[in-house]
Each structure stands twice: as C-alpha cells, then as structure tokens.
Amino acid sequence: MKLITFRFLTCMLLWGMVNQCAAQTTxxxxxxxxxxxxxxxxxxxxxxxGTSSEWAPHYPVYHSTNLKDxxxxxxxxxxxxxxxxxxxxxxxxxxxNKTYYIYYTARRKxxxxxxxxxxxxxxxxxxxxxxxxxxxxxxxxIDPFVYNDNGQLYIxxxxxxxxxxPIELLACKLxxxxxxxxxxxxxxxxxxxxxxxxxxxxxxxxxxxxxFYSAGGCCGIRCSYHIKVARATSFAGPYEKNESEELLKxxxxxxxSGHGTFVxxxxxxxxxxxxxxxxxxxxxxxxxxxxxxxxWSKNNSWPAMKMVAISxxxxxxxxxxxxxxxxxxxxxxxxxxxxxxxQGNGKLSLSGxxxxxxxxxxxxxxxxxSDNFDMTTTVSDSNEAIKGLAFYGDANAALGVGTSGKQVKxxxxxxxxxxxxxxxxxxxxxxxKLKLSMAPDRTCKAYYSVxxxxxxxxxxxxxxxxxxxxxxxxxxRIGLFFKGKAxxxxxxxxxxxxNK
Numbered sequence: 001m002k003l004i005t006f007r008f009l010t011c012m013l014l015w016g017m018v019n020q021c022a023a024q025t026t027x028x029x030x031x032x033x034x035x036x037x038x039x040x041x042x043x044x045x046x047x048x049x050g051t052s053s054e055w056a057p058h059y060p061v062y063h064s065t066n067l068k069d070x071x072x073x074x075x076x077x078x079x080x081x082x083x084x085x086x087x088x089x090x091x092x093x094x095x096x097n098k099t100y101y102i103y104y105t106a107r108r109k110x111x112x113x114x115x116x117x118x119x120x121x122x123x124x125x126x127x128x129x130x131x132x133x134x135x136x137x138x139x140x141x142i143d144p145f146v147y148n149d150n151g152q153l154y155i156x157x158x159x160x161x162x163x164x165x166p167i168e169l170l171a172c173k174l175x176x177x178x179x180x181x182x183x184x185x186x187x188x189x190x191x192x193x194x195x196x197x198x199x200x201x202x203x204x205x206x207x208x209x210x211x212f213y214s215a216g217g218c219c220g221i222r223c224s225y226h227i228k229v230a231r232a233t234s235f236a237g238p239y240e241k242n243e244s245e246e247l248l249k250x251x252x253x254x255x256x257s258g259h260g261t262f263v264x265x266x267x268x269x270x271x272x273x274x275x276x277x278x279x280x281x282x283x284x285x286x287x288x289x290x291x292x293x294x295x296w297s298k299n300n301s302w303p304a305m306k307m308v309a310i311s312x313x314x315x316x317x318x319x320x321x322x323x324x325x326x327x328x329x330x331x332x333x334x335x336x337x338x339x340x341x342x343q344g345n346g347k348l349s350l351s352g353x354x355x356x357x358x359x360x361x362x363x364x365x366x367x368x369x370s371d372n373f374d375m376t377t378t379v380s381d382s383n384e385a386i387k388g389l390a391f392y393g394d395a396n397a398a399l400g401v402g403t404s405g406k407q408v409k410x411x412x413x414x415x416x417x418x419x420x421x422x423x424x425x426x427x428x429x430x431x432x433k434l435k436l437s438m439a440p441d442r443t444c445k446a447y448y449s450v451x452x453x454x455x456x457x458x459x460x461x462x463x464x465x466x467x468x469x470x471x472x473x474x475x476x477r478i479g480l481f482f483k484g485k486a487x488x489x490x491x492x493x494x495x496x497x498x499n500k
Contacts, residue, residue: 024370024499027251027309028278030062030070030289032367033475035218036143036199037289039067039263039273040093040100040124046263047124048273048289049076049091049102053474054394056080056334058088059104061125067263067271067291068310072328073125076102081117081130085109086335090199092261093124094146096178100124103134103144103155114140116157118179131179137170139163145261146174147202149235153178156188158198167191169200169213171236189213189230189239196224199259202235203270205296209235210303212247212272214258219473221282223256227274229302242302248272248292251307253279257290270294272305280440281371284466286475288369314369317497321348329366331477336395337362339482340489347380350387350482351489355395359418361483363392368438368478370499375436375478379403381491382429385484386411389436391444393469393476400481401446401458403432408448410458414468418483422459426450431493436478442467 030037035051045065052058052075059076076091084106094101102119116135119128135141135155139162147154153174160167169189173182189211191197199214208231216224226246230239250257260274272294275287291308319327324344332339339352339362352362377389379402386409388402398413406429410422426432433449443463447455469476478497482490 024314024372025311026278026288026314026369027254027290027307027311028276028288029064029068029273029291029308029310031285031314031369032288033286034060034062034289034367035275035287035473036090036259037273037275038091038093038261039271040095041263041265042095042124047073047093049093050275050289051089051091052331053088054086054334054471055331055474055477057331058334059091059102060328062289063125067265067273068308069312070289074328076104076119076128077130080334081106081119081132083109083117083130083133085112087114089114090143090259092144092146094178098122099178100128101146101178102128103146105142105144108133108136114142116141116144116155120179134179134181137185143198143200143259145200145202146178147235154235155181156200156202158200161198166194167197169197169211186236188237189241191215201261201272203262203294205303206300207233209233209239211239212262216256216258218256218258219287223277225256225258227258227305231302244302247303248274248305248307250276251290251309254290254307255279256287257292257307260290262294271308281368283470283475284371284442285368286470314499316499317366317495319348319495321346321493321495330364330479331366332362332364333358333392333394333477336360339364346493348480348492348495349489350480350492351484351486352482353486357416358395359416360390360392360395360398360413361386361481363390363398363477363479363481365390365392365477365479365481366497367475368497371438371442372440373438373497373499375438376433376494376496376498377480377492378431378433378494379490380431380493381489382406383484383488385482385488385490387480387482387484387490387492388434389479390481391436391438391466391469391476391478392481393471397469397471399444399464399466399469401434401436401448402481402483403429403434403448405429408432408434408458410446410464412464422446424448424456424458438466438478439463
C-alpha cells in the first residue's frame with residue numbers, strides 16, 4: 001500500500017468520537033482485523049458481521065448506507081452462548097419474515113468440536129438470542145451459508161477439514177423457520193485436488209447456480225487464499241469447476257482475498273464483501289474488509305469480479321471517556337481474562353481477574369489498522385498494580401509499558417513468562433502519560449512523561465520486536481492493560497491512537 005504524504009484537511013467522525021486526520025490511507029472498506037465477513041441489506045442500509053475468533057465480545061457488527069463507509073455499532077453476542085468454548089468464526093446473516101438470523105461457527109464446550117449454531121433477533125445489530133447447535137458433523141463443521149431455492153431453505157458448510165480425506169462442501173435442507181436441519185446431507189463440491197475449499201456463497205444467474213468458494217491457506221504471512229467458482233443447473237449439482245486462475249485479483253498492495261458474501265444495492269449491482277491482507281502490515285492488522293463488484297457476461301460465460309479501490313484516511317482514535325458506556329471497538333481475551341470496566345466523567349476504570357496461567361494481565365484493546373502509529377494514554381491513579389498500554393497477541397505473547405507505584409515498567413511476556421526489561425523511578429506518581437510507538441519494521445519503542453514534560457524513552461536505543469505477537473488466525477489487539485489484584489484497579493483519563 002502506497003503512503004500519501006500530504007495530510008487531509010477534513011477529519012472523519014467515527015464511533016461517535018472525533019478522530020484526528022491521518023497521513024496513511026487504505027483501500028479497505030473496514031480497516032483492521034475483520035475476517036470472513038457476511039453482509040445483508042435492510043431498509044436502514046447494510047449490516048456486516050465478521051469473525052472474532054478468541055476476542056470478546058463476539059462477532060463485531062458494522063453498519064453502512066453505501067457499502068463503502070462503515071461504522072461499528074456493536075456485537076452479535078456480548079456474552080458467549082452457553083454451549084460454546086471459543087473459535088467464533090464465519091458468521092452468516094439471513095432474514096426470514098421479520099426475524100434476523102446469524103448462523104455461526106464455535107467450538108463446543110463439551111468436546112472442543114466446531115459446530116454450527118444459530119441465533120435470532122428482531123434487529124440486525126443487537127438483541128440476538130442463541131438457539132443452539134444446528135449442524136454437528138464429524139470432527140468439524142464450519143462456514144455456514146443459507147440459500148433459498150424456490151422456497152426451500154438449504155444450509156451448506158465445510159466438512160472433513162480435520163480428516164484424512166478430501167474436504168467437501170456439504171448441504172442439507174433447513175426447516176421453514178430456519179432453526180432445524182432436515183433430511184440427508186449431500187455433497188455440493190469436493191476438494192479432490194487438495195487445494196483447500198471453504199467460505200462458500202451461492203448465487204443463481206440465468207440457468208446456473210454459481211458456487212463461489214475460497215481455496216488455499218486462509219491465514220498468516222504464507223497465506224495462499226484465493227476465490228474460485230463452480231456452477232450447476234440445479235442447487236444439488238453436479239457442479240462444474242472453473243479451473244482457470246483465481247476469480248478475484250486483489251487490489252494493489254493486498255493479497256489472499258477470500259471468504260465473503262454477496263449483496264445487491266438499490267441499483268441492482270452485486271457486491272462481494274470479503275477479506276484480504278495488507279501486504280505491508282500483514283498479520284499485524286489482520287484480514288481486513290474489502291469490497292469488489294460482480295459482473296455477468298452476456299455470452300453465458302463465467303462471471304468476473306473486481307476490487308473496489310477507494311482511498312480513504314485511516315481512522316485515528318481520540319477517547320476522553322466522557323460517555324457512560326465504552327465505545328464498541330474495545331475487546332478482550334475471552335479465554336484468559338474477565339475485565340471489569342466502568343466509564344464516565346472523563347475516566348475509564350479497568351480491573352478484573354485472569355486465568356491461572358495468564359501472566360500478561362488484562363488487555364482492553366482495539367484492532368490496529370496500521371503498522372505505523374503512536375498510542376498514548378494518561379494513567380490517573382496510583383497503586384502497586386501495573387497499568388498502562390500493551391500490545392497483546394495472547395496470554396503467552398505480549399509487551400507493554402505501565403506505572404506501578406512510583407515506577408514506570410517496560411515488560412514483555414514470552415512463552416508465558418513475564419519479565420520487566422526496564423524500570424524508572426518517578427518523583428511524582430500521578431498522572432503519568434505513556435506512549436508506545438509502532439514502526440513499519442515490526443518494532444516498537446516505549447516512552448513516559450510526567451507533568452507534561454518531554455517524552456523520555458524507556459530501554460533507550462533498543463527496538464522491541466513485535467512480529468511474534470499476532471496469532472495464526474487473528475491480529476493482535478492494542479490498548480489499555482491492567483495487571484494486579486482483583487481489589488485494585490487502573491484509571492485512565494485519555495486514550496489516543498494516531499496513525500503516521
């Protein structure tokens with residue numbers, strides 16, 4: 001992605017808070033970690049939800065009126081459904097009468113097998129009530145997609161990804177209320193060449209049913225994801241594969257596009273919302289939301305797709321905690337922490353408990369949208385707990401800078417071990433400003449300031465690598481952290497991210 005060196009004269013209003021202007025730009029329509037997106041059209045515009053993996057709350061939801069400008073409005077689940085134990089992947093919107101459905105993948109608590117559940121609501125962006133497991137098939141059932149074929153509902157999904165046999169896209173009938181699988185499973189398409197097959201979406205055009213799917217490896221620096229298509233004259237097949245090169249070429253500066261769903265705008269144009277990696281920031285920012293067009297040829301040949309590349313400034317964050325409810329972008333590690341957050345009157349209080357093996361503390365973080373930024377906060381209380389800023393991959397891979405009593409400590413967690421690598425004594429214990437600066441070379445630096453004096457660097461002259469923090473299927477989170485007793489807390493009076 002090329003950088004634009006001038007600054008924009010106008011700023012974006014995002015999440016209800018004023019964001020500063022950024023020099024960097026992006027062609028993603030939903031910046032930052034937003035894999036496997038699903039999208040639906042409603043009378044109030046478009047809604048999209050995406051994979052949240054091990055971060056909570058679960059399945060972030062965005063709203064747009066034009067498919068290009070999106071604002072986060074909440075999550076599908078504030079609390080995990082009772083049967084689930086993580087791996088919240090690949091949500092899929094559907095609508096029946098006045099009810100919105102989310103079909104989703106999660107691991108079952110009893111045996112850690114990935115199953116497909118369903119939840120319903122009267123609204124597309126909140127109020128979802130879990131209706132339990134709808135597909136339980138073998139060692140794994142993931143990536144649901146629902147299709148209405150002349151009044152008969154079907155649900156399709158990926159099967160056999162963990163078996164010593166070819167992956168298949170299976171399907172079966174759904175009940176009219178969308179809450180129960182019916183009849184025998186049947187195969188739509190088989191991965192007989194072992195290239196990978198998942199993330200399917202189906203459209204009918206003319207006499208053909210077109211099955212779009214993603215092949216290759218989805219995740220990580222060595223990803224090979226790409227979109228393919230097959231077609232048949234009946235929903236059940238047999239499907240003929242288009243064996244030519246990938247259907248959707250990523251936009252310049254992007255790679256490994258895939259796993260999305262289609263939506264039609266008021267003018268009848270089909271769009272495809274999927275994900276892709278930024279070639280520069282890669283796993284640090286994760287799989288970001290990308291938009292493409294779908295066009296049909298007049299001679300009944302295969303369809304064509306093209307990325308929509310509209311440059312826009314990256315959103316910065318400026319939060320003074322003046323509202324009574326935290327902004328919707330905050331997330332935490334679902335498996336390893338239970339945060340307690342209170343906000344209002346210019347303060348955010350963070351405390352809570354962590355799992356037994358979590359030595360990194362509680363991260364209350366946001367999705368980074370760049371590999372080059374400054375993140376700052378002001379710590380406004382003093383106790384022995386460590387509180388400040390952190391980059392967090394999971395409980396075994398994190399780093400941060402924080403105050404503890406009259407000290408500032410720079411720490412890292414590697415392989416689950418917490419180590420302070422630098423500390424500085426303070427003459428005044430509050431308030432203290434802290435900063436973590438991220439550079440494109442995958443390193444960061446840490447700073448502190450007391451009484452609005454100049455920034456002082458910790459661990460001076462040494463860069464701290466951060467490239468090992470992101471996990472294979474998800475980007476890191478960056479933000480506030482607390483490490484202390486449940487009876488203690490951290491108080492913050494500001495939080496800012498400025499992309500450079």
